[in-house]
Amino acid sequence: MRKLAFFIPFVLFIALSVFLFSGLFSNPMERESSVLDQPLPAFALPDLHQPEKIWTPDSIKGKPLLLNVWGTWCVTCNAELAYLTELREQGVMIVGLYYQQPVDAAFGEVFNLSALQQEVTLKLEQQGNPYQWNILDKDRTLIFDLGVTGAPETFLIDAQGIIRYHHIGDINPQVWQQKLAAAYQSLQE
Amino acid sequence: MIAEYGQLALTFALCISLALAIVPLYGSFKGQQTALQLGNPLAYALFLLTAFSFWALSYAFWANDFTVVYVATNSNSLLPWYYRLTAVWGGHEGSMLLWLLTLSGWIAAVALFSRSLPLQFQGRILGVMGLVALGFYAFVLFMSNPFERSLPYFPVDGRDLNPLLQDFGMIIHPPMLYMGYVGFAVSFAFAIAALMGGKFDSTWARWARPWTLAAWLFLTLGIMLGSWWAYNELGWGGWWFWDPVENASFMPWLVGTALIHSLAVTEKRGTFKSWTVLLAIAAFSLSLLGAFLVRSGVLVSVHSFAADPSRGLYLLAFLLVVVGGSLLLYALRMNSVRSQARYELFSREVLLWGNNIFLLTATLVVLLGTLFPLVHKELGLGSISIGEPFFNQLFYYLVIPFALLLGLGPWVRWKQQQVKPLLKPMSLIAIATLILALGTLATLQSVQANLALLGLLLGAWVGSSAIFELLQRLQQFGSVKQGLTKLNASHFGMTLAHIGFAVLVIGVAMTKTYSVETQVRMKAGEQVELAGYQFRLVEVYPLDGPNYKGEAAELDVSYKGDYVTHLHAEKRFYTVQRSVMTEAAVHARLSRDLYVALGESLNDDSWALSLYVKPFVRWIWLGGLLMALGGLIALCDKRYRRRVGDQKETTELKDTTDA
Numbered sequence: 001m002r003k004l005a006f007f008i009p010f011v012l013f014i015a016l017s018v019f020l021f022s023g024l025f026s027n028p029m030e031r032e033s034s035v036l037d038q039p040l041p042a043f044a045l046p047d048l049h050q051p052e053k054i055w056t057p058d059s060i061k062g063k064p065l066l067l068n069v070w071g072t073w074c075v076t077c078n079a080e081l082a083y084l085t086e087l088r089e090q091g092v093m094i095v096g097l098y099y100q101q102p103v104d105a106a107f108g109e110v111f112n113l114s115a116l117q118q119e120v121t122l123k124l125e126q127q128g129n130p131y132q133w134n135i136l137d138k139d140r141t142l143i144f145d146l147g148v149t150g151a152p153e154t155f156l157i158d159a160q161g162i163i164r165y166h167h168i169g170d171i172n173p174q175v176w177q178q179k180l181a182a183a184y185q186s187l188q189e
Numbered sequence: 190m191i192a193e194y195g196q197l198a199l200t201f202a203l204c205i206s207l208a209l210a211i212v213p214l215y216g217s218f219k220g221q222q223t224a225l226q227l228g229n230p231l232a233y234a235l236f237l238l239t240a241f242s243f244w245a246l247s248y249a250f251w252a253n254d255f256t257v258v259y260v261a262t263n264s265n266s267l268l269p270w271y272y273r274l275t276a277v278w279g280g281h282e283g284s285m286l287l288w289l290l291t292l293s294g295w296i297a298a299v300a301l302f303s304r305s306l307p308l309q310f311q312g313r314i315l316g317v318m319g320l321v322a323l324g325f326y327a328f329v330l331f332m333s334n335p336f337e338r339s340l341p342y343f344p345v346d347g348r349d350l351n352p353l354l355q356d357f358g359m360i361i362h363p364p365m366l367y368m369g370y371v372g373f374a375v376s377f378a379f380a381i382a383a384l385m386g387g388k389f390d391s392t393w394a395r396w397a398r399p400w401t402l403a404a405w406l407f408l409t410l411g412i413m414l415g416s417w418w419a420y421n422e423l424g425w426g427g428w429w430f431w432d433p434v435e436n437a438s439f440m441p442w443l444v445g446t447a448l449i450h451s452l453a454v455t456e457k458r459g460t461f462k463s464w465t466v467l468l469a470i471a472a473f474s475l476s477l478l479g480a481f482l483v484r485s486g487v488l489v490s491v492h493s494f495a496a497d498p499s500r501g502l503y504l505l506a507f508l509l510v511v512v513g514g515s516l517l518l519y520a521l522r523m524n525s526v527r528s529q530a531r532y533e534l535f536s537r538e539v540l541l542w543g544n545n546i547f548l549l550t551a552t553l554v555v556l557l558g559t560l561f562p563l564v565h566k567e568l569g570l571g572s573i574s575i576g577e578p579f580f581n582q583l584f585y586y587l588v589i590p591f592a593l594l595l596g597l598g599p600w601v602r603w604k605q606q607q608v609k610p611l612l613k614p615m616s617l618i619a620i621a622t623l624i625l626a627l628g629t630l631a632t633l634q635s636v637q638a639n640l641a642l643l644g645l646l647l648g649a650w651v652g653s654s655a656i657f658e659l660l661q662r663l664q665q666f667g668s669v670k671q672g673l674t675k676l677n678a679s680h681f682g683m684t685l686a687h688i689g690f691a692v693l694v695i696g697v698a699m700t701k702t703y704s705v706e707t708q709v710r711m712k713a714g715e716q717v718e719l720a721g722y723q724f725r726l727v728e729v730y731p732l733d734g735p736n737y738k739g740e741a742a743e744l745d746v747s748y749k750g751d752y753v754t755h756l757h758a759e760k761r762f763y764t765v766q767r768s769v770m771t772e773a774a775v776h777a778r779l780s781r782d783l784y785v786a787l788g789e790s791l792n793d794d795s796w797a798l799s800l801y802v803k804p805f806v807r808w809i810w811l812g813g814l815l816m817a818l819g820g821l822i823a824l825c826d827k828r829y830r831r832r833v834g835d836q837k838e839t840t841e842l843k844d845t846t847d848a
Contacts, residue, residue, distance in 0.1 A: 003524040005524075006463070006519065006520040006523050006524045007520040009467060009470075009471075009516045009519065009520070010513065010516035010517050010519070010520050013474070013512055013513060013516055014513065016560070017505065017508070017509055017513070019560070019563060019564045019567050020481065020485075020487060020505055020508075020563075021505060022567045023487035023563045023566075023567060024485055024487055024498050024501045024502060024505065025498065034571070
């Protein structure tokens with residue numbers, strides 16, 4: 001028994017190495033999304049440009065779509081607008097979920113809807129408009145429920161309103177081909 | 190051409206390390222003197238070639254040779270010359286070359302200072318270090334060559350050094366840290382050489398002690414500098430972040446600290462033998478693990494170099510050979526060794542055993558906290574992250590018994606200690622502790638916090654115990670004055686290092702309790718009060734540096750109406766890397782720091798500023814400095830420089846070693 005005890009450090013080290021080995025082949029930034037294969041969380045949020053219109057999970061069901069979390073303040077989001085617009089032209093349905101950054105009253109900031117609408121319209125005119133419509137998440141409640149860690153993030157949602165894919169980061173031709181295109185096609189059928 | 194010479198020298202060095210890995214070891218097993226005697230010249234040659242290679246890379250940086258890919262990615266013609274030189278270790282390839290330089294430096298030092306050791310043992314040490322070196326030289330040459338050229342199409346200017354690294358702390362932080370990491374390779378080599386010999390007396394421990402102390406001292410300084418750098422450069426007044434890479438440097442430090450104490454037991458009492466060997470292996474293994482974690486991209490960290498799985502794979506294979514091999518050797522060789530030294534329950538041996546237990550538990554906490562997210566994910570349980578609260582909570586619980594033991598430890602004799610003689614000094618120290626801690630707390634305006642009280646109590650306990658013990662020991666020589674000249678340097682070193690720990694504990698507890706901060710919006714001329722200090726923003730004006738633009742804010746600080754100081758905080762935009770950096774303004778005093786970071790420009794000419802008042806934060810680094818200084822003094826102990834022949838008198842305590 002005593003002899004075996006001296007092998008404990010060796011055995012522990014080998015066990016650790018197995019994990020280090022498998023860790024080499026996975027991206028530490030990649031996370032398992034906790035909302036996969038779940039229906040969209042309940043929400044009732046206004047349309048960015050027509051605030052009287054309220055969107056709910058039921059009202060966006062019916063067709064597979066991409067829900068793209070973005071904001072004009074987010075540099076990467078602006079960079080992906082052009083390619084997303086291209087996708088829209090190919091017939092992909094994309095809905096924007098506008099990520100409004102916290103308004104800091106201590107610094108004298110106030111939320112101004114019409115200024116935001118103007119800013120968004122201007123941005124989309126300049127860079128291309130991939131969105132069928134934009135949902136405004138002023139208090140980031142849906143964004144929180146979806147487990148969004150930053151913008152841009154994109155969710156692939158099927159016709160029944162079930163989340164099928166959660167992509168963190170921008171969408172470019174490579175990402176679309178490798179990760180999303182096939183899943184989107186299969187939902188179409 | 191210089192870069193090519195550098196690469197050539199590195200290639201020769203690789204060959205030399207191969208020879209160093211084979212020849213002396215061969216000689217040690219075959220009993221060939223000639224082969225053994227080749228060890229020293231090989232070690233010197235390795236160092237000289239590596240130093241030349243390092244100089245060649247530095248020259249490429251100095252001369253802005255952007256045909257060298259590594260220079261082009263980490264430097265820029267506008268970078269001031271001193272940062273151009275430190276940019277040599279600003280990226281993966283160059284920092285590996287620095288690693289090689291320190292490794293070959295340690296090898297040459299071992300060759301130089303171990304000439305009095307038995308030739309066979311010295312040959313084994315050099316051979317083991319040669320094996321380690323071989324792995325690293327091959328890694329640098331084949332997988333991370335810093336001399337790679339991008340001819341014929343080379344950039345006109347470089348991409349600049351990461352602005353975070355353009356700081357004085359960064360000039361010396363990595364060299365110190367690497368000296369520490371790599372220095373544990375020496376302790377490791379001593380342990381492996383002893384394992385190869387299979388004869389376990391305590392002599393190897395005596396020889397390994399000064400080397401372990403030296404490595405530990407560098408690592409202490411390196412970690413401390415890193416913390417100080419983060420405080421100045423990251424702009425939010427933090428000094429330790431439990432970042433995976435910080436943890437990677439902290440683990441070898443904890444184990445190294447345990448090793449220093451365990452080596453003392455093995456040397457003086459001939460016991461804890463297998464334990465000490467394991468610690469020596471563990472300290473270096475954790476250094477290697479750290480190198481793997483930083484350079485393979487398995488963990489998310491601000492320190493990570495660009496991830497490259499093939500590099501990670503190589504390092505992991507290397508780790509398996511070195512660590513797996515040595516642990517296997519350990520398992521096969523060590524199980525026949527038995528320690529027979531006897532000691533009672535209340536003895537210094539048992540207290541040092543306690544020290545080791547707590548230090549290793551702390552290491553385990555850090556290791557788990559660092560690697561658990563990885564293991565969790567690889568088991569398919571999803572992503573989690575482990576943050577500050579986990580570490581803080583567990584260290585909070587660990588430090589209490591640890592500090593209590595530390596105060597007691599130096600008073601207790603080897604083998605057996607009667608309780609009665611200690612009652613008087615210990616109760617005196619306890620009273621002194623209470624007076625000091627409560628007295629300090631009473632001078633502060635707000636007597637609130639349990640944490641501050643706890644920190645002061647523990648700090649005062651350790652500190653006063655260390656000082657009283659020193660005084661008592663000095664008096665044993667007749668008078669304190671006589672004692673000052675006669676007592677071992679290592680005893681002074683120990684006392685100082687323990688006081689350093691006390692200072693550190695007080696610093697951490699007080700800073701955590703009494704720091705205040707506020708984020709404000711200010712216009713020039715406005716004033717904000719924080720913890721009794723009035724911060725007045727005098728002006729903000731544009732800056733134009735060599736490789737950056739930015740803004741500087743000037744503030745006047747007064748305390749209850751009296752002018753205290755002027756503060757100058759900067760916000761820099763580095764044009765090449767397009768990144769923003771804060772240069773915090775710090776006014777440091779022993780009792781508190783004033784810390785201001787300039788934030789964003791808001792509309793209507795006002796600025797966001799972060800203001801901090803951080804009491805006792807200096808004590809954290811002061812404590813680290815005292816610990817390192819203690820290590821340095823202990824290193825000067827005459828006993829370590831005695832030649833092997835006349836070492837008998839140091840073993841006046843009877844070693845009950847087995848054959």
